[in-house]
Every structure is written in structure tokens, then in C-alpha cells.
Amino acid sequence: MLDIKEVAQNVYMLKIPVPINVDAVNLYLFAGEVPTLLDAGTNTPDVIEAVHEGMKKVGIKKLEQVLVTHWHVDHAGAANTFAQEGAQVYVSSRDHHEWASFVHGQAFSRLNDWATQEWGVPEIEIPGMLKISKRLQHLTALPNQVTFIEPEQTIMAGNDLLRIISTPGHTAGHLSFYNEKDGLLFSGDMLLPDEIPYPGIWQEEGRVVSGMPSYLESLKNIAALQTKVYLPGHGLPGENLIERCLEIKEQLYQQMTEHCPADTVYLSASNYGDQRIHPGVLFVKLHYIYGWEQLKREAG
Ligand SMILES: [Zn+2]
Structure with missing residues (x-):
């Protein structure tokens, strides 16, 4: 049965299971x-069918647009399918770049370089990590044509004016969408009620950086919106946006303080290499630890 709920006037949250290792993803109509x-959602028949069913329920005959918070497969995956049905896809240029590099495969050689050079991951672990990442490739498709949206622009959705807020961290070009009139923030994976999204890794001015420092900055920026309600990409809507931002910040600093760096990020992540851990778990741990270490360096 379709899990659909009106979360604001004319705005509906669809909670849809996706074939990857996450909670159901929340889409909003x-x-x-x-x-x-x-x-x-992911570019899979069940998800597309659920969106069509949701549209019918709320009286939408044709989608005019798809707004993308970030390029990950559970969020942008099916955008191309809806584009083929006539919708215009909006995404940040930065995340579009990452999306394209994932679809076209350059992302995998980059992951290989970062894993070996930045994290000290031994060759033997690389194929497992790449395999998991590549398995996600068929869950997404890049639209032929997209429209770039950038922070502080506004866009109409339904009957609401949304302001675009730059919230990098989980990805380099992650966007949130803010309905100022009603005090609602559509936060994507930037602000989640039950977990802290793993920080991304990307290149900035020729350097490889963790998304962690940007993430903390994003938390500060959305807390300053002085709004309460956030509508996340996973989990239930939250009515305590500012408290949640503070809680996450405290947890991250706590983790950073408790973290004892080993010689490499890999050795920290793998419990000093004593036991092989699942490549998916390893992938996520590497991102966190790299983030904590970058924070430590910045804190001096
Ligand atoms: Zn997600």
C-alpha cells in the first residue's frame, strides 16, 4: 500500500522503499x-509506479518539474524517467557534475585514487568497494537536459515559493528547499532525524577535502533560518530543527574528540586491519573518519 501523507497544504510526503541499504526514501509531491x-527515488519500476499512484491520488496529471536535493541514486535516480514524461529536472551544477561522473564511470577511478592515496586502503579492499558502488549505477540515469539551480534563487513548487539553500556536506552541491512563508525546510539528506549523513569527499581548488567542515557550516546556516519543521529525505518530519542541528553538531565533536587516529584512515576504519569488514561498512566509516580528522586539523 502506498504510504502517502499530506504534510502541508497541497504537499504530500511519499515514503517509498528503495532497493538499497537505507530506510525508505521520502519524496514530496x-x-x-x-x-x-x-x-x-531510484530508477526502478516499483518506485516509478508508486510516484504515478501518488500523483493520481493527489490529482496531478502531469509533473512539470523534478527538484533534486542531491545526486545520490535514492534521490535523483528516477529523475530521467520523469523527464521523459515531460518534467524539467532542476539540480545544482556541482551535483550534476558528480552525477554525470558516476553515470559515466569516472567516479570509480577517482574513488580508487582517493581510497589508496588519501585513506591508505590496501589494493585487496578496492574491488569490493568498487563493486558495491558500481552495483548502484543501474539505479540511476542522467537526463539529457537539466536546468541548473543555484543557492538563493527561488522556484515555484505547487502553490509555494521555495528558496534554494546551499547545504553542502553529504555531497558537494547538496541543496535544501525552504518554504519561508510556512516555515518548512525540505532538507534532503542534509538533516535527518535518526542519523548523521556520512560526509562526502570531493576536490576543491585542486585539493581533496572531506565534506565534514562544510556540513557543520550548513548546519549553522539552516539553524539560522529560525524555522522549526524540517521534511527530511529519510525518516519522519521533525519539529525541532534547531535542536536537531545542535545535537548533531555535539555528536560530531564528541566523535572527533574520541577518535584516536591510526597511521592511516583505513587502519582506523578497519580496527587496525585485524579483521576484514564488509566493504559497504568500510566505505561509510572511511568517510566519517576522514571527516573527523579534517576537523581536528582545522581545529589545530
Ligand atoms: Zn538518501
Whole structure:
């Protein structure tokens, strides 16, 4: 049965299971003047069918646009399918770049370089990590044409004006969408009620950086919006945005303080290499530890 709930006037949250190792993903349908889908789910038949069913339920005949919070497969995956049905896809240029590099495969050689050079991951672990990542490739497709949206622009969705807020950290070009009038923030994976999204890794001015420092900055920026309610990409809507931001910040600093660096990020992540751990778990741990270490360096 379709899990759909009106979360604001003419705005509906669809909770849809996706074939990857996460909680169901939340997609949002905006009925009204500009029929809109915010985040698209994986490019799989069940997800697409569920969106179509949701559209029917709320009286949307045709989607005019899809807004993408970030390029990951559970959020942007099916955007191309809806584009082929006539919707315009909006995404940040930065995340579009990452999305394309994932679809076209350059992302994998980059992951290989970062894993070996930045994290000290031994060759033997690389194929496992790449295999998991590559398995996700068929869950997404890049639209032929997208429209770039950038921070501080506004866009209509349904009957609501949304302001675009730059919230990098989990990805380099992650966006959140803010309905200022009603005090609602569509936070994607930037702010989640039950977990802290793993920080991304990317290149900035020729250097490889962790997304962790940007993530903390993003937390500060959205807390300053002085709004309460956030509608996340996973989990239930939260009515304590500012408290949640503070809680996450405290947890991250706590983890950073408790973290004892080993010789390499890999050795920390793998419990000093004593036991092989699942490559998916390893992948996520490497990102966190790299983030804590970058924070430590910045804190001096
Ligand atoms: Zn997600």
C-alpha cells in the first residue's frame, strides 16, 4: 500500500522503499499551479509506479518539474524517467557534475585514487568497494537536459515559493528547499532525524577535502533560518530543527574528540586491519573518519 501523507497544504510526503541499504526514501509531491516532485527515488519500476499512484491520488496529471536535493541514486535516480514524461529536472551544477561522473564511470577511478592515496586502503579492499558502488549505477540515469539551480534563487513548487539553500556536506552541491512563508525546510539528506549523513569527499581548488567542515557550516546556516519543521529525505518530519542541528553538531565533536587516529584512515576504519569488514561498512566509516580528522586539523 502506498504510504502517502499530506504534510502541508497541497504537499504530500511519499515514503517509498528503495532497493538499497537505507530506510525508505521520502519524496514530496506538490499539487497546485506547478505540479512538482521533490526528489525522485531510484530508477526502478516499483518506485516509478508508486510516484504515478501518488500523483493520481493527489490529482496531478502531469509533473512539470523534478527538484533534486542531491545526486545520490535514492534521490535523483528516477529523475530521467520523469523527464521523459515531460518534467524539467532542476539540480545544482556541482551535483550534476558528480552525477554525470558516476553515470559515466569516472567516479570509480577517482574513488580508487582517493581510497589508496588519501585513506591508505590496501589494493585487496578496492574491488569490493568498487563493486558495491558500481552495483548502484543501474539505479540511476542522467537526463539529457537539466536546468541548473543555484543557492538563493527561488522556484515555484505547487502553490509555494521555495528558496534554494546551499547545504553542502553529504555531497558537494547538496541543496535544501525552504518554504519561508510556512516555515518548512525540505532538507534532503542534509538533516535527518535518526542519523548523521556520512560526509562526502570531493576536490576543491585542486585539493581533496572531506565534506565534514562544510556540513557543520550548513548546519549553522539552516539553524539560522529560525524555522522549526524540517521534511527530511529519510525518516519522519521533525519539529525541532534547531535542536536537531545542535545535537548533531555535539555528536560530531564528541566523535572527533574520541577518535584516536591510526597511521592511516583505513587502519582506523578497519580496527587496525585485524579483521576484514564488509566493504559497504568500510566505505561509510572511511568517510566519517576522514571527516573527523579534517576537523581536528582545522581545529589545530
Ligand atoms: Zn538518501
